[in-house]
Amino acid sequence: AQTVTQSQPEMSVQEAETVTLSCTYDTSESNYYLFWYKQPPSRQMILVIRQEAYKQQNATENRFSVNFQKAAKSFSLKISDSQLGDTAMYFCAFIKGPGGSEKLVFGKGTKLTVNP
């Protein structure tokens, strides 16, 4: 079974600085997808970024980027120029296969606080 581990329960960063959230996963699959979801205080789950395992290039979405190390099974999220609105729980998630009815497996989350 696949597992996702987020080793940092809580982190804080100063506004405008850069922060990196860690995620490792365990799988024997070769074809899978990885995601970072953000859950702000409103508790709405929002997709931040996704990475396809067969792509070596790291995904980027504006201030959010990932460092995907497939051999190390590591998938960290870097937030540049942190903003107060980035304060949220961040969940790393894994799903195997290109699609179909596979289930999304979540880590336990990292609570990020951006300080003014």
Added chain:
Amino acid sequence: SQTIHQWPATLVQPVGSPLSLECTVEGTSNPNLYWYRQAAGRGLQLLFYSIGIDQISSEVPQNLSASRPQDRQFILSSKKLLLSDSGFYLCAWNVKRVGWPNYGYTFGSGTRLTVV
């Protein structure tokens, strides 16, 4: 475009009372549907998932049940609520299409349930 609706947003129910939470998806057909629970300060626990009408799988034995009476409708129920049923409940959907890129799940806005 696809949208997911979940209601009610907030619910306070006495112990022993019944429960019905509803989730509907618009703009797509034959989606996979999911119910998650999130206890305070914790990660997401998958409760039920459905790949089609009347096709429900339970992940965790509990006091809850789920039904899918229509293609895009997913209902979470209980006959008698327990204090331990308190939490934040999220509905989610994804496309059932093997071979396509996997875009993860799209989540509803959630229901905050307090059992008193």
